[in-house]
Amino acid sequence: xxxxxxxEQRWKKIVCKFAKDKTTPRSLYFKxxxxxxxxxxxxxKYNKYDPPKPVEFAACFVLELVDRPGRxxxxxxxxxxxxFMKYNNNVGAVCTGGxxxxxxxxxxxxxxxxxxxxxxxxxxxxxxxxxxxxxGTYTDPQIHTLNGKGFGSGNLGHTGIRAFLLRHKCNEVxxxxxxxxxHAKELGSGKxxxxxxxxxxxxxxxxxxxxxxxxxSKSQGGSRSPASPSSPSAPSPSKAPxxxxx
Numbered sequence: 001x002x003x004x005x006x007x008e009q010r011w012k013k014i015v016c017k018f019a020k021d022k023t024t025p026r027s028l029y030f031k032x033x034x035x036x037x038x039x040x041x042x043x044x045k046y047n048k049y050d051p052p053k054p055v056e057f058a059a060c061f062v063l064e065l066v067d068r069p070g071r072x073x074x075x076x077x078x079x080x081x082x083x084f085m086k087y088n089n090n091v092g093a094v095c096t097g098g099x100x101x102x103x104x105x106x107x108x109x110x111x112x113x114x115x116x117x118x119x120x121x122x123x124x125x126x127x128x129x130x131x132x133x134x135x136g137t138y139t140d141p142q143i144h145t146l147n148g149k150g151f152g153s154g155n156l157g158h159t160g161i162r163a164f165l166l167r168h169k170c171n172e173v174x175x176x177x178x179x180x181x182x183h184a185k186e187l188g189s190g191k192x193x194x195x196x197x198x199x200x201x202x203x204x205x206x207x208x209x210x211x212x213x214x215x216x217s218k219s220q221g222g223s224r225s226p227a228s229p230s231s232p233s234a235p236s237p238s239k240a241p242x243x244x245x246x
Contacts, residue, residue, distance in 0.1 A: 002079060005063075013079035016063060018072075028152075029062050029075050032140075035151050036060045036077070039128050039141045046117050049177040053110050055136045082134035087111030090130045090142040090154050092163030106173075110136065113173035115164060120179050127161045130154070 001016040019028070033045070040057045047054040060077035086095045086106050094112065098104050111131035118128040130142035143150070144164075148157025170181045 001074075005076070007011055014063075014076050015079050017075040017077075024075050029073050031152060033060050033062050033074050036139070036141060038143060038151075039138070042118050042121070042126075042128055043138075045121060046177065048113055049117075051110065051113065051177050052173055053106060053136050055110060055114055055138060057141065058133070058137055058139045060107070060139075077139060080134040080137050080139065084132070084134055084148070086130075086132040088115060088129050088131050088164070089159055090144070090156060092160070092167045094167055107135065109171040109173045111138075112168060113171060113177065113179065116168055116170065116174055116179055116182070117177055119161065119165070125166055129160070129164055 001018070003014055003016055004011045005014045006012075007014075007051055033057075036057050037060065043055050044058055047056075058077040058080055060075065062073050063076040064071055064073045083098070085098050085104070085107065088094050088111060094108075096108065115127060115129050115131060118126055123144050126143045127142050129144065130140065131138055132141075133139045142154040142160075143156060144160035145151065146158055146161065148155060166180050168182055170179065174181075
């Protein structure tokens with residue numbers, strides 16, 4: 001569903017997502033939003049390495065419809081205008097559909113590089129995939145964790161991580177952010193081995209202030225520390241602007 005919401009003193013177009021199963025618990029909506037906020041943290045880390053094209057995830061939140069019986073909730077996010085495209089999924093597939101112009105090709109490479117980055121910068125503890133959206137603005141990601149915990153039934157654990165690594169082909173965007181080539185033959189047939197990894201979190205709420213990622217060096221620069229995310233607060237408008245027509 002598409003609606004308008006008064007947001008930061010402006011009417012903004014948003015998308016409201018309702019589960020088809022009417023018995024879906026309210027907590028699941030919050031978990032879905034948590035995954036997208038978690039992915040936003042990693043997008044901010046990625047952008048610190050000056051990629052050819054920065055990425056972001058659509059601003060999202062849980063919306064409670066207080067005027068409806070039972071006060072139902074839905075997952076909501078800012079509306080993304082443009083041609084929606086999918087770049088990979090949660091089982092390692094690389095999506096190559098759509099026009100074959102240079103801009104779209106770069107968008108595909110960027111999506112793949114971002115997924116690769118999350119694996120590398122987390123020391124193999126997570127991989128964010130199911131990258132989809134418009135241009136460099138993504139939505140509805142899936143997060144695999146090495147221990148398979150958290151982030152819903154789409155989290156395929158080491159199996160999902162390995163599926164991506166076996167099919168990934170590094171490109172110039174990977175190189176631009178200092179990623180090393182993944183050698184599939186070195187993965188073997190067992191679990192992805194990251195025994196020296198220090199990341200233990202499985203959800204955003206599990207992250208500790210010090211667990212901000214691995215310091216890495218870019219080929220043309222020094223080591224950098226990932227940015228610390230902040231949560232801006234919206235001002236309270238004294239007067240509501242005119243609502244646009246749907």
